[in-house]
Every structure is written in structure tokens, then in C-alpha cells.
Amino acid sequence: MINKHKLYSIILFSASIILMTMSITYATPYAYITNLYSNNVSVIDTATDKVTATVDIGGYGVAATTNGKKVYVTDWVNTVSVIDTDTNKVTANIYLGGLAYPYGLVAGPNEKICLMSDRDGTASIINKTTNEEIDSVNVGGDTTPYGVAVSPNGKKVYVAFYDNDDVIVIDTATNTIKAAVHVSGLFPKGIAVNPAGTKVYVTNSDGENSSIGIVSVIDTATNTVVTDIKVGESPYGIAVSPYEKKVYVANEGSNTISVINTKTNKVITNVTVGSNPVSVGQFIGGNVLKDKVNFSKTKAPFSKHKSKNHFKHHKIEKKSPIAK
Numbered sequence: 001m002i003n004k005h006k007l008y009s010i011i012l013f014s015a016s017i018i019l020m021t022m023s024i025t026y027a028t029p030y031a032y033i034t035n036l037y038s039n040n041v042s043v044i045d046t047a048t049d050k051v052t053a054t055v056d057i058g059g060y061g062v063a064a065t066t067n068g069k070k071v072y073v074t075d076w077v078n079t080v081s082v083i084d085t086d087t088n089k090v091t092a093n094i095y096l097g098g099l100a101y102p103y104g105l106v107a108g109p110n111e112k113i114c115l116m117s118d119r120d121g122t123a124s125i126i127n128k129t130t131n132e133e134i135d136s137v138n139v140g141g142d143t144t145p146y147g148v149a150v151s152p153n154g155k156k157v158y159v160a161f162y163d164n165d166d167v168i169v170i171d172t173a174t175n176t177i178k179a180a181v182h183v184s185g186l187f188p189k190g191i192a193v194n195p196a197g198t199k200v201y202v203t204n205s206d207g208e209n210s211s212i213g214i215v216s217v218i219d220t221a222t223n224t225v226v227t228d229i230k231v232g233e234s235p236y237g238i239a240v241s242p243y244e245k246k247v248y249v250a251n252e253g254s255n256t257i258s259v260i261n262t263k264t265n266k267v268i269t270n271v272t273v274g275s276n277p278v279s280v281g282q283f284i285g286g287n288v289l290k291d292k293v294n295f296s297k298t299k300a301p302f303s304k305h306k307s308k309n310h311f312k313h314h315k316i317e318k319k320s321p322i323a324k
Contacts, residue, residue, distance in 0.1 A: 029241055030085065031248050031284045032071045033257060034059040035274025041073060042273040043088060046241050046248070046284065049259050049269050053088045057081045060278055062237070064285020065128065071285050072126075082131060085285060092131045147191035147238075147280060149200065156220070158200050160188040167191065167202055169223055179223040183216040190238035190280055192247070193220075194262070201247055203235035213251055217265065229265050231258040237279030248284065250277040 030052075031044040039058035042051050059073035059081065071083040082092040127134050147160040156178075157170040165186055169179040185204035192201045198220055206212035213235035219226045232251025235258070239248050246268075247260040257271040 029068070029284050031239065031257070032062050032064060032073070032083070032279070033237075033250055033273050033277045033283065034062055034073060034279045035255075036060065036252070036276035036278050038274030038276070040274055041071075041083070042277070044248075044257065044271055044273075046246065049271055051271065051273060054274075055083055055088050055090065057083070057090050060280060062279045062281040062283035064282055068285050070128070071283075080126065094126060094131050094133065096133050146189045147202075149191045149193045151193050151197045151220070152195055153197060156197075158191055158193065160191045160202055162187055162189060165204070167200065167218065181218055181223050181225065184225055184228045185214050185216065186210060188216075189236050190250070192238045192240050192282075194240045194244050195242055196244060199262075201238050201240065203231075203238050203249060205234065211253065213249075213253070215247070215249060215260065227265050229260055229267065231260070231267060232256045232270065236277070237281060237283055239279075239282060239284040241284060250279040250283075252276050252278050 029046050031046055032055075033042040033044065035042060036058070039056075041055040041057055041059060041062075043053040043055065044050065045052045057073055059075050061074040063072045064085075065071070069085055071085060073081045073083065075081070078096045080094040080096065081090050082094065083089070084091045126132065146162040149158045150156070151158075155172055157172060159168050159170070160166075161168065165183055165188060167181045167183060167188060168177055169181065170176070171178045183202050183204050185206050187210075188202045188204040190203040193199070194201070200218040200220060202216045202218065204214055204216060206214055211233050213231045213233055215229040215231055215235065215238065216225045217227045217229065218224065231249045233253030234251060235249050236252045237250040240246070240262075241248070245262055247262060249258040249260065251258055251270075253276075254270075255273060255275055255277065257273055257277065258267045259269045259271065260266065261268045
């Protein structure tokens with residue numbers, strides 16, 4: 001059984017490295033889409049929703065840095081490639097010792113990136129300046145956790161649980177579970193929070209027809225699903241543009257990126273990319289020209305945690321069993 005103590009410590013570490021206050025000036029952001037079987041990355045200009053470049057590197061997970069200068073891409077074995085967004089060239093490859101099948105990434109504004117693998121149950125920490133792995137943690141072998149997202153103010157962590165169709169909400173101040181939101185479909189994978197922190201977008205599949213992809217929209221004030229948006233087949237990664245006007249969804253089964261208008265909750269276009277796009281992680285980058293960052297730290301120790309069935313039945317306690 002997975003060691004939930006370690007898993008949630010890693011999740012809250014991810015929150016601690018990106019908790020900040022920022023003053024930001026935006027340029028045109030770009031979306032970096034990993035095409036699993038084309039073995040490349042499609043670069044989409046989010047102003048025009050057109051593919052403007054292709055980077056010859058295969059991958060799965062994606063993390064764009066907050067200053068937009070680098071994009072980190074995981075492969076299927078044990079390597080993270082670093083893309084320079086000015087040139088769209090790979091400038092470094094980071095080899096991850098014992099971490100096999102790296103999946104999701106969280107990139108903070110400081111010197112650290114956290115990677116998680118739900119294949120062999122380990123997590124790795126990378127120094128962004130030296131491009132070196134500085135730590136590796138065993139978090140267990142349960143493949144249930146898939147996507148992870150952090151609210152803009154760092155106060156909440158959202159985790160998509162693939163096997164029981166739930167999104168759990170963790171309060172980082174108290175290290176307690178505040179809610180478990182059951183999505184409308186099956187197998188939630190990608191998850192993203194809008195910059196205002198008012199909505200969470202989760203990719204999943206229709207319960208009656210798994211070939212139909214949907215995005216469930218969660219109201220963070222009530223922790224309820226308020227609408228579902230039909231997208232392409234087998235949606236994986238999802239990201240919100242920094243202007244909050246659009247949501248981008250990587251449809252692995254359709255070889256497209258669905259672009260959603262956040263005001264109407266309708267798909268306004270589908271961008272054709274390579275074969276089997278996935279892009280699990282924060283794949284929109286190249287958007288920050290100037291920022292001022294003040295860091296805060298959060299505590300990440302957990303003591304006990306019940307099985308995932310606790311979340312499946314939505315028995316939320318005032319004090320989570322994973323913290324004392």
C-alpha cells in the first residue's frame with residue numbers, strides 16, 4: 001500500500017515552492033504540447049491558437065517555469081529535457097538516477113522543481129540552475145494520484161485520483177483534507193486552477209461512453225462540479241492561460257488541443273498537433289516578462305492517512321485523519 005504520509009508531504013512541498021505574491025507583466029504565452037508517439041513537442045501561440053514551432057524531443061509531462069524562460073519535459077524512462085523558449089532548442093538533459101517513468105511536474109519560481117512518478121512510486125527534486133537531481137523520495141507504488149495543481153495563493157492543493165474519480169482538496173495551512181469532489185465522468189487525469197483561484201478544471205471521460213472526453217469545472221467556493229464541457233477523445237493534460245480567457249486541453253485520442261472559452265464554457269477551436277498529445281503538467285509558458293516574488297513556507301509533515309476508500313465515499317472529517 002502506498003505510504004500516504006510521504007505522498008502528501010511531496011504534494012505540500014510542491015505547494016511550498018510556488019507559494020508567492022507576484023507583480024507580473026505578460027507577453028504572449030505559449031503552450032508546449034508533448035506528442036507521445038510523434039516524439040516531439042508542438043509549440044502553440046495562444047494569441048492565434050496556431051502551431052508556430054516543433055521541438056524534436058519526445059515526452060510526457062511538462063512544466064513551464066514562471067519566468068517563461070525554460071520548459072521541462074519528461075520522457076518515458078528517466079530523463080528530463082530542458083527547452084530554451086527563446087530558441088525552442090533543447091539545452092540540457094537531466095538524468096534521474098533511480099526515478100523511472102517520470103510523470104507530472106511542478107515548477108516553482110525558486111530553484112526547485114518537483115517531479116512525481118506514479119509508475120515506481122518515487123519523487124525527484126531538481127535544481128533549476130544546475131540542472132541536477134538533488135533529492136529523491138520514495139512515496140509508494142499506488143498509481144491512483146495522477147494530476148496535481150496548487151491554488152495561486154498556495155493555500156490549497158488539488159489532487160486528481162484516477163481510480164476513484166475524485167478530486168481531493170487539501171488545506172496547506174492545517175494539512176487537512178477539506179473536501180473530496182466526485183467528478184462527473186471516469187478516470188480524472190489532468191487538473192488546473194485558474195489564476196483567480198475560483199475554478200478548477202479536471203479532464204475525465206464520459207461514464208457511459210469513454211471515448212467522449214469531458215472537462216469538469218469545479219467551483220472552489222462550494223467544491224462542487226458546476227458544469228461539464230465536451231472536448232476531444234481521451235483528454236489528458238489541461239492548462240489555463242494567464243489571462244483566464246482560455247483553457248487548453250490535450251486530447252490524446254483525437255490528436256488535438258481543444259481551446260475553451262472560459263466565459264461561455266464552449267470549445268471555440270481545435271488545434272491539430274502530433275500523435276497522441278498528453279502534456280500532463282503546467283504546459284503554458286513563455287508568459288512572464290517581469291515578476292517580483294516573495295516566498296512563504298508551508299509545513300508538510302503528515303502522520304496518518306486512511307485508504308482511498310475514505311475519499312471515495314466522501315466522508316470528510318473536520319480534522320483529517322492524515323494530520324494531527
